[in-house]
Amino acid sequence: MEKVFERPRSLTDLEFSYCPGCAHSIIHRMIAEVIDELGIVESCVGVCPVGCAVFMYDYMACDMIEAAHGRAPAVATGVKRVLPDTIVWTYQGDGDLASIGTAEIVHAAARGENISVVFINNATYGMTGGQMAPTTLLGQKSTTCPTGRTVAANGYPIRVCELLAALDGPSYIERVAPTSPAGLVKTKKAIKRAFETQIAGKGFSLVEVLSNCPTQLRMSPIDSLKWVDENMVPVYPPGVFVDK
Amino acid sequence: MAKRTLMKGNEAICYGAVAAHCDAFFGYPITPQNEIPEKMSVLMPQNGGVFLQAESEVSAINMVYGAASAGKRAMTSSSSPGISLKQEGISYIAACELPCVIVNVQRGGPGLGTILAGQADYFQMIKGGGHGDYKIITLAPWSVQECYEFMPLAFDLADKYRNPAAILMDAILGQMIEAADLHGNFHYPTYDKPWATTGAKGRAHNVVNSLWIDPPVLEALNQRLQERYRAAERDEVRYAEYRTDDAELILVAYGTTARICRTVVDLAREEGLKVGLLRPITLYPFPTPRLAQLATAGTRFLAVEMSCGQMVEDVRLAVNGAAEVAFHGRTGGAVPTPAEILDRVRELLASPRLYAGSEQRGSA
Numbered sequence: 391m392e393k394v395f396e397r398p399r400s401l402t403d404l405e406f407s408y409c410p411g412c413a414h415s416i417i418h419r420m421i422a423e424v425i426d427e428l429g430i431v432e433s434c435v436g437v438c439p440v441g442c443a444v445f446m447y448d449y450m451a452c453d454m455i456e457a458a459h460g461r462a463p464a465v466a467t468g469v470k471r472v473l474p475d476t477i478v479w480t481y482q483g484d485g486d487l488a489s490i491g492t493a494e495i496v497h498a499a500a501r502g503e504n505i506s507v508v509f510i511n512n513a514t515y516g517m518t519g520g521q522m523a524p525t526t527l528l529g530q531k532s533t534t535c536p537t538g539r540t541v542a543a544n545g546y547p548i549r550v551c552e553l554l555a556a557l558d559g560p561s562y563i564e565r566v567a568p569t570s571p572a573g574l575v576k577t578k579k580a581i582k583r584a585f586e587t588q589i590a591g592k593g594f595s596l597v598e599v600l601s602n603c604p605t606q607l608r609m610s611p612i613d614s615l616k617w618v619d620e621n622m623v624p625v626y627p628p629g630v631f632v633d634k
Numbered sequence: 635m636a637k638r639t640l641m642k643g644n645e646a647i648c649y650g651a652v653a654a655h656c657d658a659f660f661g662y663p664i665t666p667q668n669e670i671p672e673k674m675s676v677l678m679p680q681n682g683g684v685f686l687q688a689e690s691e692v693s694a695i696n697m698v699y700g701a702a703s704a705g706k707r708a709m710t711s712s713s714s715p716g717i718s719l720k721q722e723g724i725s726y727i728a729a730c731e732l733p734c735v736i737v738n739v740q741r742g743g744p745g746l747g748t749i750l751a752g753q754a755d756y757f758q759m760i761k762g763g764g765h766g767d768y769k770i771i772t773l774a775p776w777s778v779q780e781c782y783e784f785m786p787l788a789f790d791l792a793d794k795y796r797n798p799a800a801i802l803m804d805a806i807l808g809q810m811i812e813a814a815d816l817h818g819n820f821h822y823p824t825y826d827k828p829w830a831t832t833g834a835k836g837r838a839h840n841v842v843n844s845l846w847i848d849p850p851v852l853e854a855l856n857q858r859l860q861e862r863y864r865a866a867e868r869d870e871v872r873y874a875e876y877r878t879d880d881a882e883l884i885l886v887a888y889g890t891t892a893r894i895c896r897t898v899v900d901l902a903r904e905e906g907l908k909v910g911l912l913r914p915i916t917l918y919p920f921p922t923p924r925l926a927q928l929a930t931a932g933t934r935f936l937a938v939e940m941s942c943g944q945m946v947e948d949v950r951l952a953v954n955g956a957a958e959v960a961f962h963g964r965t966g967g968a969v970p971t972p973a974e975i976l977d978r979v980r981e982l983l984a985s986p987r988l989y990a991g992s993e994q995r996g997s998a
């Protein structure tokens with residue numbers, strides 16, 4: 391019988407520890423498929439974040455570095471500069487990339503650092519217990535804004551793609567919403583495009599993935615995807631922001 | 635006669651880094667160490683290495699973390715407030731058992747402090763400025779020549795112990811111009827780095843990580859680090875002594891302050907006062923056994939620092955109550971003068987001895 395679906399070679403045999411319905415699992419798999427398809431598992435180095443995806447170093451079969459919170463772009467820069475032939479990528483959440491690590495991501499983008507960034511925006515701090523994220527929506531409740539995010543108290547959510555697209559450095563920036571089969575296909579294509587941008591030596595690439603956190607939203611996986619479509623997509627419109 | 639070149643301590647650090655085959659430098663401007671990134675921006679590309687000015691000290695040390703993970707010889711330099719910013723990264727690098735070199739050209743603190751010289755970062759460097767149980771092997775040069783010599787040594791110690799190594803100097807040493815012999819004559823071994831994240835070609839994937847949720851695993855890491863520190867304490871202690879043979883009072887000082895104290899020893903000897911100098915060259919590991927040995931001989935100690943009293947605590951721990959330990963310190967960019975230290979020496983030697991010691995020597 392022909393095998394039509396199998397585990398990507400770029401994943402280890404370990405089971406993911408993510409909550410049922412969480413987007414991390416499917417995005418991890420997509421990155422692994424892209425690494426397989428590009429044939430770079432032996433020549434790439436991943437840098438994973440602090441947060442739910444911290445254990446990504448155990449799930450990926452390529453060389454991995456666990457960075458301090460927000461510092462992945464600096465760590466990736468260190469690797470890429472000394473091993474320019476290596477394909478270097480980071481995987482970062484919204485607290486990691488858009489709050490504590492804003493300096494690192496902005497300057498890596500501004501330098502046109504030849505790395506690829508997969509940015510998971512789920513509008514919450516999943517691992518620490520649903521605190522307000524830099525991308526938490528206005529009116530959205532969290533454990534540190536229990537009556538909802540207000541402009542007066544917390545200011546506005548940050549649109550990372552739009553922010554970074556204002557710089558001259560980036561070569562490819564796209565936002566995707568893997569909330570439907572079509573969205574999943576687009577997401578995988580975008581991640582592959584980001585890696586191809588780096589392989590072509592074009593410089594900085596970033597894919598923002600609008601993700602669902604059913605646990606902190608206290609919703610079923612399907613309802614949480616609907617929530618992303620209805621609430622996040624209007625604030626964070628999917629699309630290609632930079633493509634050089 | 636060897637060719638000698640006039641240069642600042644900061645410049646000698648750079649030539650030392652090149653002699654050590656440093657692969658990458660990441661840094662951020664801060665006075666009084668700016669000659670280091672400036673010089674490295676020229677020297678590194680000339681020698682096939684990487685120079686990158688980071689967006690912050692935080693990023694610079696994390697770039698070092700990345701380059702060290704990739705198995706390369708990486709370094710950063712900064713001065714006191716910038717070293718504070720690097721502490722998070724230093725803790726991660728130590729936890730991940732990665733080698734790297736950190737140069738701290740100390741200025742006076744706390745806070746923004748002053749750009750003039752200070753030695754008040756001793757606690758930060760030696761006692762662990764970041765979180766967790768780790769140590770930084772730290773060398774304290776006292777001349778421009780030693781700034782040069784200690785860089786290859788620091789890289790070797792970092793690789794040997796898979797741990798960050800540091801050069802702790804100060805604004806005076808960084809800015810002072812002296813003749814240095816850039817002999818390039820170093821014979822350190824090379825080290826295999828099978829753990830490096832260079833791409834998992836023909837092997838299982840390598841992971842550089844400091845998260846260990848399972849208590850026995852993290853405890854085992856801590857025990858491994860501690861064993862390594864005990865080995866460094868056994869094998870890597872370096873110090874120099876000057877006229878200590880018959881000394882009744884031994885000055886203990888490092889770096890710039892030690893040079894001033896050498897002058898004090900000569901001035902005191904001219905007055906017939908039996909004074910010597912012990913200069914720790916490694917601040918960690920500290921020359922504890924030698925100080926303990928001297929303490930039992932009934933000697934008194936005077937620690938001199940450009941701080942409110944930091945290294946003096948390690949002198950006291952070393953003598954462990956067996957000898958009198960006095961302290962003289964200046965701060966705020968003020969430098970202790972030979973005259974004021976000599977006054978203190980006279981005063982101490984004129985005062986009654988508090989500790990007899992286990993064996994008397996010299997006149998009471």
